[in-house]
Amino acid sequence: MSIPLSQAIAVGSYVFKQRITGRDRYPLVLMLEPLFRCNLACPGCGKIDYPDEILNRRMSVAECIEAVEECGAPVVSIPGGEPLLHKEMGEVVEELVKRKKYIYLCTNALLLEKKMHLFKPTKYLTFSVHLDGLEKEHDHAVDQDGTFKRAVAAIRKVKEAGFRVNVNSTIFNNAEPARVGEFMDLVCDDLGVEGVTISPGYAYERAADQDHFLTRQKTKQLFRDLLRLGKGKKWRFSQSTLFMDFLAGNQTYHCSPWSNPTRNVFGWQRPCYLLNEGYTKTFAELMEETEWDQYGVGNYEKCANCMVHCGFEGTAVVDTTKHPIKALMVWLKGVRTDGEMTPDISLENQRPAENVYDNLIALEMDATKKPASAKVDEAARGAA
Numbered sequence: 001m002s003i004p005l006s007q008a009i010a011v012g013s014y015v016f017k018q019r020i021t022g023r024d025r026y027p028l029v030l031m032l033e034p035l036f037r038c039n040l041a042c043p044g045c046g047k048i049d050y051p052d053e054i055l056n057r058r059m060s061v062a063e064c065i066e067a068v069e070e071c072g073a074p075v076v077s078i079p080g081g082e083p084l085l086h087k088e089m090g091e092v093v094e095e096l097v098k099r100k101k102y103i104y105l106c107t108n109a110l111l112l113e114k115k116m117h118l119f120k121p122t123k124y125l126t127f128s129v130h131l132d133g134l135e136k137e138h139d140h141a142v143d144q145d146g147t148f149k150r151a152v153a154a155i156r157k158v159k160e161a162g163f164r165v166n167v168n169s170t171i172f173n174n175a176e177p178a179r180v181g182e183f184m185d186l187v188c189d190d191l192g193v194e195g196v197t198i199s200p201g202y203a204y205e206r207a208a209d210q211d212h213f214l215t216r217q218k219t220k221q222l223f224r225d226l227l228r229l230g231k232g233k234k235w236r237f238s239q240s241t242l243f244m245d246f247l248a249g250n251q252t253y254h255c256s257p258w259s260n261p262t263r264n265v266f267g268w269q270r271p272c273y274l275l276n277e278g279y280t281k282t283f284a285e286l287m288e289e290t291e292w293d294q295y296g297v298g299n300y301e302k303c304a305n306c307m308v309h310c311g312f313e314g315t316a317v318v319d320t321t322k323h324p325i326k327a328l329m330v331w332l333k334g335v336r337t338d339g340e341m342t343p344d345i346s347l348e349n350q351r352p353a354e355n356v357y358d359n360l361i362a363l364e365m366d367a368t369k370k371p372a373s374a375k376v377d378e379a380a381r382g383a384a
Contacts, residue, residue, distance in 0.1 A: 002195030033264035090118030123163035195238030220249030243316035251339030259314025
């Protein structure tokens with residue numbers, strides 16, 4: 001198993017509780033983004049294109065804990081930016097462990113060996129190290145030579161210290177299935193990581209590199225080719241079987257953006273971690289006031305090619321709980337890698353993309369001169 005049994009039971013129990021209470025929309029994983037600042041400038045990233053006044057902001061420990069408790073999700077993913085740049089990250093993780101939250105601290109690992117003394121090995125903490133393929137592919141993706149070797153060395157070090165380690169990998173349209181297969185062999189067999197979270201890159205509208213994002217059709221074919229190579233091997237994915245089946249074109253899913261809500265330095269981001277269309281002050285407002293039907297594949301142009309786990313894993317998990325026999329059969333037989341793919345969602349009636357970024361940032365820059373209580377309210381109004 002790519003996750004401990006205790007974690008699987010905790011998440012399963014949580015989902016079952018939501019179902020029996022009749023709750024249709026609920027969070028599975030909180031994306032807690034306490035800063036945007038990073039020590040890399042990856043050309044495919046859309047998270048670091050902010051003025052310094054915003055990049056220098058940090059969520060406090062109290063704000064992080066408040067967000068976790070307000071949301072209630074059993075799993076907390078801490079992306080960024082680079083979370084290890086946050087001076088109080090050790091304290092944030094310690095407080096979340098006390099609350100028995102399963103934490104995935106996402107890091108490029110450049111600071112991991114230096115900062116590992118701030119954390120204690122526990123089943124509740126996983127270092128999720130970002131690796132976008134083998135050395136050549138990864139160093140190119142992050143635009144800095146030597147990062148792959150440093151990340152691999154850090155993985156070995158923290159594993160020796162007893163920490164849980166996962167690898168988070170983003171795939172672009174220049175990926176070669178054979179090379180990705182070699183990468184999977186390395187991280188699963190040689191490095192022995194717990195699992196790999198793998199997804200096609202999302203086409204961030206402000207990413208420096210706009211030429212290498214995958215279309216949905218190319219994503220499906222790429223994952224079919226990859227999973228075909230993996231048959232009979234002990235590759236471990238940190239994702240549900242039905243999500244992997246979806247990536248291979250065997251399931252037609254609409255996304256569930258509310259399943260991975262995002263809280264960052266601006267507030268609660270709507271509608272999802274990938275798409276910045278405004279903010280709310282509270283989690284309740286995010287869930288109750290967001291016009292969810294305005295977003296997703298077939299509804300909004302910016303969502304057209306998205307197949308990322310933070311949007312669709314929640315859908316796959318719910319499908320698994322509703323149709324456990326289907327999920328079991330895919331697990332037993334393996335993901336189908338040939339034959340007809342399921343029909344995709346039509347884009348005929350999707351609404352055109354809107355440019356809200358400049359207005360949001362202008363409001364935020366103006367709000368830096370005002371009391372903190374006014375900032376989220378103005379950003380939310382500006383995106384409405």
